[in-house]
Amino acid sequence: MNDMRLFERAAAVDGVKISAKGVNVxxxxxxxxxxxxxxxxxxxxxxFIGPSGCGKSxxxxxxNRMNDTIPSAAVxxxxxxxxxxxxxxxxxPVQLRAKVGMVFQKPNPFPKSIYxxxxxxxxxxxxxxxxxxxxxxxxxxxxxxxxxxxxxDRLHAPGTGLSGGQQQRxxxxxxxxxxxxxxLMDEPCSALDPIATAQVEELIDExxxxxxxxxxxxxxxxxxxxxxxxxxxxxxxxxxxxETGQIFTNPRxxxxxxYISGRIG
Amino acid sequence: MTDxxxxxxxxxxxxxxRSILETDARTRARNRAETRFRAYGLxxxxxxxxxxxxxxxxxxxxxxxxxxxxxxxxxxxxxxxELDPEGTRDPAVIAKTSTxxxxxxxxxxxxxxxxxxxxxxxxxxxxxxxxxxSGAAAQIRDRVTADPSLVGQTVSFDLLxxxxxxxxxxxxxxxxxxxxDKNLSPAHxxxxxxxxxxxxIARSFNMAFITGADAxxxxxxxAGMGVAMVGSLYVMLTVLALALPIGVAASIYxxxxxxxxxxxxxxxxxIANLAAVPSIVYGILGLAVFIQFAELPQSAPLVxxxxxxxxxxxxxxxxxxxxxKAVPPSIRDAALGVGASRMQAVFHHVLPLAVPGIMTGTIxxxxxxxxxxxxxLLIGMVGFVASNYPDGALHGFVSPNSAMPAQVYEWAxxxxxxxxxxxxxxxxxxxVFLLLMNLVAVLVRRRFERRW
Numbered sequence: 078m079n080d081m082r083l084f085e086r087a088a089a090v091d092g093v094k095i096s097a098k099g100v101n102v103x104x105x106x107x108x109x110x111x112x113x114x115x116x117x118x119x120x121x122x123x124x125f126i127g128p129s130g131c132g133k134s135x136x137x138x139x140x141n142r143m144n145d146t147i148p149s150a151a152v153x154x155x156x157x158x159x160x161x162x163x164x165x166x167x168x169x170p171v172q173l174r175a176k177v178g179m180v181f182q183k184p185n186p187f188p189k190s191i192y193x194x195x196x197x198x199x200x201x202x203x204x205x206x207x208x209x210x211x212x213x214x215x216x217x218x219x220x221x222x223x224x225x226x227x228x229x230d231r232l233h234a235p236g237t238g239l240s241g242g243q244q245q246r247x248x249x250x251x252x253x254x255x256x257x258x259x260x261l262m263d264e265p266c267s268a269l270d271p272i273a274t275a276q277v278e279e280l281i282d283e284x285x286x287x288x289x290x291x292x293x294x295x296x297x298x299x300x301x302x303x304x305x306x307x308x309x310x311x312x313x314x315x316x317x318x319x320e321t322g323q324i325f326t327n328p329r330x331x332x333x334x335x336y337i338s339g340r341i342g
Numbered sequence: 343m344t345d346x347x348x349x350x351x352x353x354x355x356x357x358x359x360r361s362i363l364e365t366d367a368r369t370r371a372r373n374r375a376e377t378r379f380r381a382y383g384l385x386x387x388x389x390x391x392x393x394x395x396x397x398x399x400x401x402x403x404x405x406x407x408x409x410x411x412x413x414x415x416x417x418x419x420x421x422x423x424e425l426d427p428e429g430t431r432d433p434a435v436i437a438k439t440s441t442x443x444x445x446x447x448x449x450x451x452x453x454x455x456x457x458x459x460x461x462x463x464x465x466x467x468x469x470x471x472x473x474x475x476s477g478a479a480a481q482i483r484d485r486v487t488a489d490p491s492l493v494g495q496t497v498s499f500d501l502l503x504x505x506x507x508x509x510x511x512x513x514x515x516x517x518x519x520x521x522x523d524k525n526l527s528p529a530h531x532x533x534x535x536x537x538x539x540x541x542x543i544a545r546s547f548n549m550a551f552i553t554g555a556d557a558x559x560x561x562x563x564x565a566g567m568g569v570a571m572v573g574s575l576y577v578m579l580t581v582l583a584l585a586l587p588i589g590v591a592a593s594i595y596x597x598x599x600x601x602x603x604x605x606x607x608x609x610x611x612x613i614a615n616l617a618a619v620p621s622i623v624y625g626i627l628g629l630a631v632f633i634q635f636a637e638l639p640q641s642a643p644l645v646x647x648x649x650x651x652x653x654x655x656x657x658x659x660x661x662x663x664x665x666x667k668a669v670p671p672s673i674r675d676a677a678l679g680v681g682a683s684r685m686q687a688v689f690h691h692v693l694p695l696a697v698p699g700i701m702t703g704t705i706x707x708x709x710x711x712x713x714x715x716x717x718x719l720l721i722g723m724v725g726f727v728a729s730n731y732p733d734g735a736l737h738g739f740v741s742p743n744s745a746m747p748a749q750v751y752e753w754a755x756x757x758x759x760x761x762x763x764x765x766x767x768x769x770x771x772x773x774v775f776l777l778l779m780n781l782v783a784v785l786v787r788r789r790f791e792r793r794w
Contacts, residue, residue, distance in 0.1 A: 141679070143675070143678065143679065146674070146675075146678060148601065148602050171681055171682070171683045172681070173681075174678060174679060174680070174681040175680075175681035178679065178680065178681075179675075179679035180679075181672060181675055181676065181679065183672055185670075185672035185673060185675065185676040186676070187673065187676060187677075187691055188673075197677075197680060197682075197690070198680035198681060198682075201680075201681065201682055201686055201690075202681060248676070251676075251680055252679065252680060254680075255680055255681055
C-alpha cells in the first residue's frame with residue numbers, strides 16, 4: 078500500500094475541502110473499505126469509479142455520515158471537513174449534512190409539491206425568515222439546478238409527477254437549497270436516459286463553481302467528462318487517485334489500467 | 343464487463359424442427375394444471391360466497407322483525423277518582439299512585455275497545471290485559487306524572503302489545519303453540535284478530551329498539567339496544583384515545599429508533615404473540631388488575647376500554663410497523679440527506695406516508711374490539727346492566743353499562759323466544775356499525791393514499 082500513498086501525494090491539491098486518513102468501514106464482519114486516504118479539493122469535481130461492491134458508495138456515505146443510519150456499519154479513521162473531524166463526538170450529523178448535501182442514485186423527491194421539496198431543507202434549517210425569502214431561495218435553487226424554466230409554472234404540482242431527469246434535477250435543487258459546501262452524488266445518472274444525463278452533467282459542471290462535488294459513477298466516460306480528479310476503488314482499496322486525465326490516459330497501477338480498458342469489473 | 347464466450351459455444355444437438363401451431367404434451371399438461379388451479383380457486387370463492395350469503399340472509403331473516411313492534415292504540419280514561427281524588431294536580435300526589443293503580447283504568451279501556459270492535463268474549467277483564475305489555479301501566483303512569491293536567495281526560499295512548507301478541511302478528515306464535523302457553527290463550531288471539539281488523543292493533547317501526555334500554559326478562563317487547571350502544575361508544579372512545587397514540591408511538595420507536603438487538607427482538611416476538619392471546623385472557627387480566635387491584639368501578643365502559651386497549655394494541659402496533667416499513671427507505675435517505683433529524687424525517691415524511699396504513703390498521707383493530715364480548719363479561723359489562731342511560735357525558739365512562747355484543751349475548755341466552763329475535767336484531771345493528779367503520783377505513787385509505 079505504500080506505493081499508493083505516493084500517488085496521493087502526487088495528486089495533492091491546493092484548497093483541500095475534505096481530507097480522509099486511514100478510513101476503514103466494517104458492515105458487521107464484512108470489511109467494506111480498507112484504509113482509504115484521500116484529499117478532496119475545493120470547487121472541483123471528484124469522481125469515484127470502480128466495479129460494483131468496491132466501496133465507493135460506502136466511502137461517499139462516510140463523508141456526510143449517512144452510514145450512521147445503518148446499525149451494523151462501523152467507521153474508523155479520520156475524515157476532516159475544513160480541518161475539523163466530522164466523526165468528533167461534538168459533531169451533530171444533522172448539522173454536518175446541511176453542509177454536505179447528497180443526491181441519491183434513484184431520484185427520490187418527497188411526495189409533495191415541487192416547491193415544498195425544495196423549500197424543505199431551508200425551512201428546517203431556518204434559512205428563510207419570511208415566505209418571500211423562501212420563494213427567493215426556492216427560485217435560486219431551481220435556477221441553479223436548471224429546472225426553473227420547466228417548473229416555474231407548476232411549482233405546486235407534485236414533484237413525483239416530473240420525468241426521471243427532472244426529478245433528479247429537483248433532488249439536486251433540493252440538495253443545493255440548503256447552501257451546502259460539498260455535494261455528494263451517488264450515481265446520479267444511473268436511472269436517467271442519455272439526454273437527461275447530459276443535462277445533469279452540464280449542471281454538475283456549473284455547480285463546481287460554488288461547491289465541491291463528489292460523484293460516484295459507473296460510467297467511465299462520465300467520470301472523464303465531468304471530473305477533474307478521479308479515484309479508482311477496487312475490493313475496498315483505493316487503488317489510484319489523481320488527475321482525471323492522468324488516470325484515464327496514463328494509469329500507474331495495472332488494476333486501474335485493466336479496469337478502464339474493460340478487462341476487469 | 344464479464345467476458346461472454348460467443349464463438350465456441352456450439353449447440354450440442356440441433357433441435358428438431360417443430361411447428362408452433364401444434365402444442366406439445368408438456369404445454370398441454372401445463373395448461374391443464376392451470377385450468378385445474380383456476381377451478382379450485384373459483385370453487386373456494388363460491389363456497390365462501392355461499393356461506394356469506396347464507397349468513398347474511400339468516401341474520402336478516404331472523405333479525406329484521408326486531409325493527410318493527412306491535413302497538414295498541416287505546417283511549418284510556420284517566421279517572422280523577424283513581425289518580426287524584428282531592429283534585430290537587432300536585433305531581434307529588436299523583437306519583438303516589440303506583441303502576442298497579444293504573445291496572446283498572448287499562449282494563450276498563452280495553453273492555454271498551456273490545457266492545458267497540460263488536461266481538462263477544464268470556465275472558466275476564468283482568469285476563470284480557472294479557473294482550474298488553476306488562477309495562478303498559480308504567481308507560482301511562484310516566485306520561486301522567488310528567489303532565490298532571492291529563493288527569494280527568496280521556497287520552498289516547500300507543501301502548502306496547504305483549505310479546506306473544508307481537509309474535510302472533512309477526513307469525514312466530516300460532517294458535518297451536520299457545521296450547522302449552524300460560525301467558526296467552528287462543529281466545530286472546532280472536533280478540534287480537536278483531537282489533538287488527540279495526541286498526542286498533544298495528545305494527546310500526548320500532549324506534550325504541552334502537553334508542554331504548556334493556557328490559558327485564560318478562561318484557562322483551564320493551565328491550566332496546568340504545569344504552570348498550572352508548573356503552574360501546576364510550577368503550578370505543580377509550581380504546582381510540584389510548585390505543586392509537588400508545589400503539590403508534592411504540593411502533594415508531596421500535597421501527598425507527600430502537601437499536602436492533604436481542605431485547606428489541608424479544609419485544610417484537612412478544613407483541614406478535616400478544617396478538618394471538620385469547621381475548622378472555624385479557625378479560626381476566628382486566629378483572630385482576632383494573633378492578634381488583636386498581637379498584638376501578640365494575641361494569642364501567644372505562645375499564646372495558648382499558649381491557650380492549652390491551653387487546654387492540656398488538657393489532658395496531660403490527661399494522662403501524664408494517665405501514666412504516668412500507669415507506670421506501672429512499673424517502674428517509676432524502677430527508678436525512680438534506681439535514682433533517684431522525685425525528686423530522688419520521689414526522690415530516692415517513693409518518694404522513696404511513697397514515698393510510700395506520701388508520702386502516704387502527705379501524706380494523708377497533709372493529710375487532712367493538713365485536714369483542716368475552717372480556718367485557720368478565721369485568722361485569724353484562725347485558726342486563728344496560729338498563730339506564732348514564733347521567734351525563736362524563737358519567738358515561740364510569741356508570742355501569744354494557745356493550746352491543748354483550749347485550750346480544752344476554753338476549754340470546756334468555757328463555758323467551760321474543761328475545762331471540764332481538765338478539766338477531768342486535769347483530770344487525772352491530773354489523774351496521776362494523777360496515778360503517780370499514781367504510782371509513784376504505785375512505786381514509788383513498789383520501790390519504792399517495793403515490794411515490
